[in-house]
Amino acid sequence: MDFLRPASWEEALAAKAEHPAAVPIAGGTDVMVEINFDHRRPEYLMDLNRIRDLEEWEVGADSVRLGASVPYSRIMEHLRAELPGLALAAHTVASPQIRNRGGVGGNLGTASPAGDAHPALLAAGAEVEAESVRGSRRIPIDAFYTGVKRNALAPDELIRAVHIRKADGPQQFSKVGTRNAMVIAVCAFGLALHPETRTVRTGIGSAAPTPVRARAAEEFLDAALEEGGFWDSGKVITPSLAKRFADLCAAACNPIDDVRGTAGYRRHAVGVMARRTLTWTWESYRGARRTTEGAA
Amino acid sequence: MRIDFTVNGRRQEADDVWEGESLLYVLRERLGLPGSKNACEQGECGSCTVRLDGVPVCACLVAAGQVQGRDVVTVEGLADFARQRSRGTGARGTSLDEAQEWQAHGSDSRTGEGGGLSPVQQAFIDAGAVQCGFCTPGLLVAADEMLERNPDPDDADIREALSGNLCRCTGYEKIMDAVRLAAARRSEGV
Ligand SMILES: Cc1cc2nc3c(=O)[nH]c(=O)nc-3n(C[C@H](O)[C@H](O)[C@H](O)COP(=O)(O)OP(=O)(O)OC[C@H]3O[C@@H](n4cnc5c(N)ncnc54)[C@H](O)[C@@H]3O)c2cc1C
Ligand code: FES
Numbered sequence: 281m282d283f284l285r286p287a288s289w290e291e292a293l294a295a296k297a298e299h300p301a302a303v304p305i306a307g308g309t310d311v312m313v314e315i316n317f318d319h320r321r322p323e324y325l326m327d328l329n330r331i332r333d334l335e336e337w338e339v340g341a342d343s344v345r346l347g348a349s350v351p352y353s354r355i356m357e358h359l360r361a362e363l364p365g366l367a368l369a370a371h372t373v374a375s376p377q378i379r380n381r382g383g384v385g386g387n388l389g390t391a392s393p394a395g396d397a398h399p400a401l402l403a404a405g406a407e408v409e410a411e412s413v414r415g416s417r418r419i420p421i422d423a424f425y426t427g428v429k430r431n432a433l434a435p436d437e438l439i440r441a442v443h444i445r446k447a448d449g450p451q452q453f454s455k456v457g458t459r460n461a462m463v464i465a466v467c468a469f470g471l472a473l474h475p476e477t478r479t480v481r482t483g484i485g486s487a488a489p490t491p492v493r494a495r496a497a498e499e500f501l502d503a504a505l506e507e508g509g510f511w512d513s514g515k516v517i518t519p520s521l522a523k524r525f526a527d528l529c530a531a532a533c534n535p536i537d538d539v540r541g542t543a544g545y546r547r548h549a550v551g552v553m554a555r556r557t558l559t560w561t562w563e564s565y566r567g568a569r570r571t572t573e574g575a576a
Numbered sequence: 577m578r579i580d581f582t583v584n585g586r587r588q589e590a591d592d593v594w595e596g597e598s599l600l601y602v603l604r605e606r607l608g609l610p611g612s613k614n615a616c617e618q619g620e621c622g623s624c625t626v627r628l629d630g631v632p633v634c635a636c637l638v639a640a641g642q643v644q645g646r647d648v649v650t651v652e653g654l655a656d657f658a659r660q661r662s663r664g665t666g667a668r669g670t671s672l673d674e675a676q677e678w679q680a681h682g683s684d685s686r687t688g689e690g691g692g693l694s695p696v697q698q699a700f701i702d703a704g705a706v707q708c709g710f711c712t713p714g715l716l717v718a719a720d721e722m723l724e725r726n727p728d729p730d731d732a733d734i735r736e737a738l739s740g741n742l743c744r745c746t747g748y749e750k751i752m753d754a755v756r757l758a759a760a761r762r763s764e765g766v
């Protein structure tokens with residue numbers, strides 16, 4: 281094994297072009313487990329820790345450019361207002377020690393259906409900034425997950441950053457597991473209200489071969505909210521509407537039975553989380569409307 | 577490969593390090609510092625917790641090559657680290673020999689002053705938070721760092737900060753007591 285230590289982003293791209301099989305290591309919270317247990321013996325390990333830009337973020341007008349190696353603990357601490365869904369998801373990852381090292385770039389690199397960042401990114405709307413010596417491109421998050429632990433990166437590409445839309449409304453993240461800390465999701469659900477476009481977006485984790493959006497559920501809800509004038513009136517979402525949305529979210533799952541849960545349980549739990557996160561976010565949307573109206 | 581880095585305030589080097597080796601392996605097997613424990617090697621138990629550039633991490637999940645030129649504090653250096661922090665004076669550091677020979681001798685002084693213990697270590701002994709002791713080094717490093725950030729934690733803060741550290745013996749109550757005790761002594765200034 282060779283250990284590559286690029287000191288800059290350009291050096292890292294050059295090294296990846298020269299050795300496409302090189303395995304990047306950021307926080308190491310996925311890679312080192314595989315090496316410690318002899319599940320992986322890469323010919324080249326490429327340390328990204330020396331590239332400090334990867335640990336920085338910029339808050340723009342519409343989106344946050346989040347460096348690939350920004351650890352979860354920083355997201356929780358500094359980006360709660362801009363990226364509430366992702367900050368909530370980050371808080372459910374493992375433990376403080378893991379959150380101090382692991383980040384979204386590694387979560388995307390692994391592309392596990394159980395990765396907690398994915399439902400939040402799908403719900404918020406995001407693009408992955410991938411780069412190689414050949415150039416840079418933006419991969420829409422919906423097109424990023426291509427199979428179980430597979431992603432759209434080419435062998436010579438690295439993730440430089442993720443561009444995530446700033447929240448324009450309430451967001452929630454919910455995860456089912458056996459306890460609070462150190463739990464891989466049995467299944468997870470992210471939901472974001474986008475009042476500016478009058479749309480709702482979702483993300484489902486651990487209930488299909490890849491993280492997915494519940495598109496039919498989103499379309500149903502977008503139409504129902506529009507037709508019922510809910511965005512303007514801010515009235516309570518009816519139970520039948522919430523139930524239909526929850527059923528469509530459960531139907532978007534394609535889960536398996538495994539040690540963490542059965543397919544049936546996962547489908548049921550996704551429905552429950554969909555209904556709850558919709559209620560929570562809608563209540564805070566209504567609350568915010570009341571405050572602004574009260575002030576006006 | 578060779579790795580040069582700072583351990584407990586002193587420059588150290590490790591030779592013939594395998595490229596896939598963890599920081600935990602380097603500390604225990606190459607530098608002879610077995611204070612950081614090896615239990616799961618997959619980030620689950622926290623018994624290998626050390627500080628990397630000040631931040632608590634699982635040493636089993638840091639690749640040795642990633643610590644080149646960086647700063648690591650292990651449980652063996654915790655007493656000296658705490659002393660420097662409270663006095664704010666010149667770094668003495670803990671030599672490899674001292675660290676290897678380090679033993680937990682409690683003292684009568686409640687802050688561990690004069691003895692070889694940091695306040696949080698003394699509190700663990702006084703509260704009876706150590707049974708088999710396997711989880712203790714990781715808990716001490718994690719608890720010490722939390723108290724540095726948050727001198728007046730409530731129970732939820734303590735639970736959250738220690739949620740990555742497993743203990744199979746104590747049932748955690750005595751550990752909670754120990755951290756509360758360390759915080760209370762600090763605020764009393766004893
Ligand atoms: C005890 C434990 C508990 C965990 N619990 C959770 C959990 O609750 N939720 C969860 O989502 N995850 C969990 N994980 C998994 C892991 O922490 C996350 O997937 C984390 O986001 C990985 O980030 P990292 O920087 O450590 O990745 P690394 O291990 O460094 O890398 C992961 C993968 O991404 C690739 N990669 C890293 N950076 C880049 C880049 N810039 N460009 C291209 N490829 C890159 C690597 O080559 C590798 O294939 C847990 C892990 C452990 C050890
Ligand atoms: S040995 Fe590192 S966390 Fe268990």
Ligand code: FES
Binds near residue numbers: 707709712744746
């Ligand atoms: S005292 Fe034995 S594991 Fe904690």
